[in-house]
Amino acid sequence: MEAVKTRVPVSQSIRYPEILEIARREGKVTVEGLAEHFGVTLQTIRRDLSDLADLGRLERVHGGAVLPSGTTNIGYEDRRSINAEGKAAIARACTSEIPNDCSIFLNIGTSTEAVAEKLLAHRNILAVTNNLNVAVTLARNPECEVVVTAGALRRADGGLTGDLTERTIRQFKFDIAVIGCSAIDEEGDILDFDMHEVGVTRTIIEQSRRVFLVADHTKFRRKAPVRVASVSDLAALYTDTDPDQQIVRRCHDENVRLVVVE
Template sequence: MLSATGRAIACVSRNTGDNAPTAGRSYAISQTFRHPDILEIARREGKVTVDGLAEHFGVTHQTIRRDLTELADSGKLERVHGGAVLPSGASNIGYAERRNLHEDAKNRIARACAEHIPDGCSVFLNIGTSTEAVARALLHHRDLMVVTNNMNVANILVDNPECRIVLTGGALRRVDGGLVGNLTIETIRQFKFDIAVIGCSAMDADGDLLDFDIEEVGVSQCIIAQSRKTFLVTDHSKFKRSAPARIASAREVDMFFTDLPLPTGLIDKCRSWETEVIYAPEM
């Protein structure tokens, strides 16, 4: 069996066997091939499972559990029930990798969000792969004005002739095409948007929206202040991550679009805050 990167590593594990006399040596050799592939799958999917990896590599569950434990001990993954996830921490996942993470969920969330954005309104879309998905879902909307600090969003919406696009200006963050800084904030303050669509890097159990970049946090706070309604778009993986800078509370969000049920305590908080939660489940 070939791995995700094309290496015939499963055959090495299958031929040696976990219970063979040379199992210890074979495990040490083959794990050096498995670990990079396990991390690649985790980056692509956001999570790996013991069952899935055992089937993928053709080895026992015990072998995979040892792999995941070693990757967790080295800080590359975090163990969860039945598998592992990408670690939380003070550094963000690469933007190109984030585009591929939970792509189907992001598209479903984006379509659900776009259904609540009427023709003929003004919308702000901020930095993030989830808001880029919303931009794609707005390609057939009519008579929109979209203001954005996300150059990727602007490039997507060029294909909608019924959409007027305004870029905020600001310092270009090359890694993701985002515009941030004081010039960005000063431009945003000149508008009052019907709807702001924002994402976040992480979300605490108490409902705080979090990010890694302090400059981006300031921009997001200004967006919320200048909008009549705020829509949050984020998939379930953000509930498992942490980030150091606070944007706002979900209390300040009018509609929260996600793909899986929220933790029980957060559902109760959203209900008390009158934050409407809309799920976009897999069909």
């Protein structure tokens, strides 16, 4: 009689290092691939990936996860799938404090795209953007005049950057700028990956009366190499989880409104 082979469940303590090793080797792991590899359910792997993401070891993307990078951003479509619900909640809180009859700037990023979606009911808005995705969204609002900056098109995310972009921005003085970022470190520095985008964001800050930063909790766990600005340059920071106490104190000391949504 042939012996029945029984798969012994792999404990989490063993599974986590192997998941990270596969991610390092292949660049990305998928829920289905890991479930088949370990012989466990999809739900089990989703929990594993969420735990590793909470520990800052991985970043969740649609269908799986990738290793966090301190020098290279992950793909734009993958970034769209990261914490979409949190970004939507942040966008609702942010747009609730943007009045009708004002001028605004929205820069490149999936969080600012979420803000654009929540601005569709606003009236008499002049919106300037270097984000083609934001422009297409805001064009659905007949009460919003949309201005797209000049600049070199970055095909990966529909962003416009460079000297032409900065020169366009300097023609305006905005009531409010809504910006995103790639990371925020424990010292309160706002960071990004693209040096060309950094100059544009600094110009946006210079030309705005108030600056709102929309950044979900994943941005506090990431690293990026280029400093854009500081939380002291902000009027408000919108996020979805309480940041470290060092950031909270910095916001308090610099009179920056910290809004944490559920």
